[in-house]
Amino acid sequence: QVSVSGSSFASNKFDVIIIGGGTAGLVLANRLTAATGKKQLRVGVIDAGHFNTSGDPLIDIPYMPNIFLNDPTASAIGNPAYDWNFVSVPQKQLNGQTIAYPRGRVLGGSSALNFMAWHRGAREEYDAWGTALGNTGWSFNSILPYFERAENWTAPTTKLVPDADFGTLDDLAAVNGEGGPIQVRYNTVVFDPETKFTQACETLGFPLNNNPDGGNPVYLPEWGIDGSVDIATGRRSYAAPAYYNAAVRARRNLVVLQGAIVNRIVFDKSTVGSKAGAKASGIEYSVNGQRFTLPVGNAEVIVSAGTIKSPQILELSGIGNATLLKEFKIPVVVNAPNVGENLQDHTLTLTDFTTKTGVFTLDELRNNQTYLEEQRNLYATTGQGAFTWTVRTSGPWPLQTFIGPEEYAQMRAQLDQTIANMTVTPLQKAQYDVLRTLADGGKTGFVSTIVLPRGGAASTPADGESYVSLGAFHLHEFTRGTIHINSTDPSAAPLIDPRFLSIPWDLGVQVNSGKFLRTLAATSPASDVIDQPVTPPASVQSDADWTDFVRSTVDSISHPIGTVPMASQKLGGVVSPRLQVYGTRNLRVVDASVIPLTVGASIQQTVYAIAERAADMILQDLN
Numbered sequence: 001q002v003s004v005s006g007s008s009f010a011s012n013k014f015d016v017i018i019i020g021g022g023t024a025g026l027v028l029a030n031r032l033t034a035a036t037g038k039k040q041l042r043v044g045v046i047d048a049g050h051f052n053t054s055g056d057p058l059i060d061i062p063y064m065p066n067i068f069l070n071d072p073t074a075s076a077i078g079n080p081a082y083d084w085n086f087v088s089v090p091q092k093q094l095n096g097q098t099i100a101y102p103r104g105r106v107l108g109g110s111s112a113l114n115f116m117a118w119h120r121g122a123r124e125e126y127d128a129w130g131t132a133l134g135n136t137g138w139s140f141n142s143i144l145p146y147f148e149r150a151e152n153w154t155a156p157t158t159k160l161v162p163d164a165d166f167g168t169l170d171d172l173a174a175v176n177g178e179g180g181p182i183q184v185r186y187n188t189v190v191f192d193p194e195t196k197f198t199q200a201c202e203t204l205g206f207p208l209n210n211n212p213d214g215g216n217p218v219y220l221p222e223w224g225i226d227g228s229v230d231i232a233t234g235r236r237s238y239a240a241p242a243y244y245n246a247a248v249r250a251r252r253n254l255v256v257l258q259g260a261i262v263n264r265i266v267f268d269k270s271t272v273g274s275k276a277g278a279k280a281s282g283i284e285y286s287v288n289g290q291r292f293t294l295p296v297g298n299a300e301v302i303v304s305a306g307t308i309k310s311p312q313i314l315e316l317s318g319i320g321n322a323t324l325l326k327e328f329k330i331p332v333v334v335n336a337p338n339v340g341e342n343l344q345d346h347t348l349t350l351t352d353f354t355t356k357t358g359v360f361t362l363d364e365l366r367n368n369q370t371y372l373e374e375q376r377n378l379y380a381t382t383g384q385g386a387f388t389w390t391v392r393t394s395g396p397w398p399l400q401t402f403i404g405p406e407e408y409a410q411m412r413a414q415l416d417q418t419i420a421n422m423t424v425t426p427l428q429k430a431q432y433d434v435l436r437t438l439a440d441g442g443k444t445g446f447v448s449t450i451v452l453p454r455g456g457a458a459s460t461p462a463d464g465e466s467y468v469s470l471g472a473f474h475l476h477e478f479t480r481g482t483i484h485i486n487s488t489d490p491s492a493a494p495l496i497d498p499r500f501l502s503i504p505w506d507l508g509v510q511v512n513s514g515k516f517l518r519t520l521a522a523t524s525p526a527s528d529v530i531d532q533p534v535t536p537p538a539s540v541q542s543d544a545d546w547t548d549f550v551r552s553t554v555d556s557i558s559h560p561i562g563t564v565p566m567a568s569q570k571l572g573g574v575v576s577p578r579l580q581v582y583g584t585r586n587l588r589v590v591d592a593s594v595i596p597l598t599v600g601a602s603i604q605q606t607v608y609a610i611a612e613r614a615a616d617m618i619l620q621d622l623n
């Protein structure tokens with residue numbers, strides 16, 4: 001059932017109520033309504049956004065819909081009809097700049113807005129969730145079947161490196177899935193800089209990785225990374241059309257309410273503090289300013305509103321730090337001090353270089369009308385070509401590959417001292433022990449590089465010029481940020497304070513990785529295509545220059561996680577390994593906010609896998 005009103009939705013009796021029909025929320029909606037257990041579950045989903053079932057060019061066209069549509073303003077990101085448009089509080093350690101946090105406000109959530117990079121972290125990163133953070137049963141091996149369940153993987157048909165051996169695809173194929181809802185493929189267009197930078201990795205003495213999806217993603221992958229794009233249509237593949245397709249929309253046991261904001265979860269007062277846990281008894285939501293309450297009855301409630309909104313909904317409902325809740329006169333249901341704490345992200349430094357004359361890049365779409373028309377026509381008729389491009393040349397590097405032993409030792413000593421002088425929570429302590437061990441081991445990626453065969457990432461591209469933009473994202477920051485309510489008004493954005501680079505180690509990693517981008521660009525054969533650095537200019541050389549540049553330009557790559565951490569209660573976890581909110585009896589959180597310690601990869605694949613696994617757990621528990 002698709003079209004329901006706020007009042008008719010409130011008259012339903014559900015077995016499961018999902019708050020947020022985003023990336024994770026729609027996976028749950030699909031799997032829970034498909035399953036035939038003892039009884040068929042009735043599921044209700046509430047989302048603030050909408051879904052155009054016949055498609056939407058702003059979401060569907062993978063690369064630069066504005067150029068394709070010849071409309072400079074055509075973008076889902078930054079557009080309030082698609083994007084919550086969150087912004088951080090001013091960051092004093094970053095010269096007062098704010099950080100933009102786009103988040104999908106449509107069915108499919110942020111999977112409708114993201115850059116479609118599709119990859120996984122390292123085995124040891126997922127294993128740490130179980131071994132160090134008290135999440136029994138969570139490991140790379142236990143999540144691997146769920147990575148596979150979410151995807152329908154198409155093997156690469158183009159080589160990034162001309163002498164790549166196609167025989168090695170067997171290993172990669174063995175850990176990728178067939179028949180899942182998300183269509184995943186590799187670009188069919190290859191630009192020269194993508195090949196040259198991949199080869200530069202070999203020149204530096206590091207092997208190309210022929211199976212980054214098997215638990216060891218370090219260095220650049222031979223085939224590049226894949227992207228969540230449907231190879232048959234050339235359209236983005238994301239949670240809404242994939243998990244909420246026509247067949248799912250026709251299910252009578254699934255009701256989705258669109259355009260509704262959940263204000264809070266109401267609890268049965270008599271159950272608060274009880275041994276069995278507090279019982280969610282109602283969901284209060286608004287549609288066009290009109291309030292409704294959906295009685296929960298015996299249903300299970302699942303919050304899937306994402307890293308920014310899930311902690312806000314919990315706090316408004318009385319689950320959070322009791323001191324903060326009392327400040328806002330919110331009755332305390334569960335004192336959970338880590339709600340809204342533990343914010344982690346991947347920080348990003350971007351640089352631009354001009355290319356040598358004759359190097360062919362995506363900038364041709366701006367500079368060459370004939371190429372643009374040809375590609376527009378190709379995409380419109382076949383769903384192929386430059387408008388399907390997604391990031392392909394990307395991979396994580398251990399710190400020791402670009403920080404010398406002496407500097408590394410100094411940075412580590414300073415890090416130990418910083419931590420010794422901080423008040424760290426038990427959760428942080430456990431995380432910091434993991435991160436220091438992984439960093440010192442020298443086998444886990446701590447910085448990912450990305451190669452964009454086009455300009456405009458760090459500066460405004462000049463007409464007629466062609467560029468390569470290189471980015472470095474810091475995968476394992478020690479800094480922890482926060483997201484908390486600043487008002488009891490559910491429509492007010494929470495205060496987002498990522499505190500990027502507050503810990504000197506994080507600044508050091510980001511500075512060194514920026515410098516490493518220059519090294520990569522100067523390494524043969526990448527140096528064959530690169531002309532001059534533009535941003536930062538060649539005059540930026542010293543550590544002090546780089547520090548200034550990094551501080552004034554550092555950004556988020558939009559991978560915030562961790563604000564409702566899954567961890568043991570002893571460590572201060574908010575949800576259990578079965579994703580149940582401690583101290584409650586019928587409430588779970590399933591989305592990126594539960595990831596307790598981030599992984600060294602873009603995170604959508606991990607979010608899909610967590611939700612796939614959560615669906616299995618919920619079915620086991622309810623049947």
Ligand SMILES: Cc1cc2nc3c(=O)[nH]c(=O)nc-3n(C[C@H](O)[C@H](O)[C@H](O)COP(=O)(O)OP(=O)(O)OC[C@H]3O[C@@H](n4cnc5c(N)ncnc54)[C@H](O)[C@@H]3O)c2cc1C
Binds near residue numbers: 019105
């Ligand atoms: C610009 C951008 C680029 C990214 N690029 C990549 C990439 O290339 N590769 C990658 O792996 N990851 C990428 N990511 C990250 C990835 O997309 C997200 O981590 C993931 O989609 C988060 O899923 P989620 O289920 O936690 O939240 P979301 O998908 O954001 O879902 C939350 C849902 O809850 C709804 N909601 C929230 N609050 C309420 C409320 N009060 N009432 C009703 N509904 C509510 C929202 O409307 C939304 O639909 C990117 C993200 C962004 C924003």
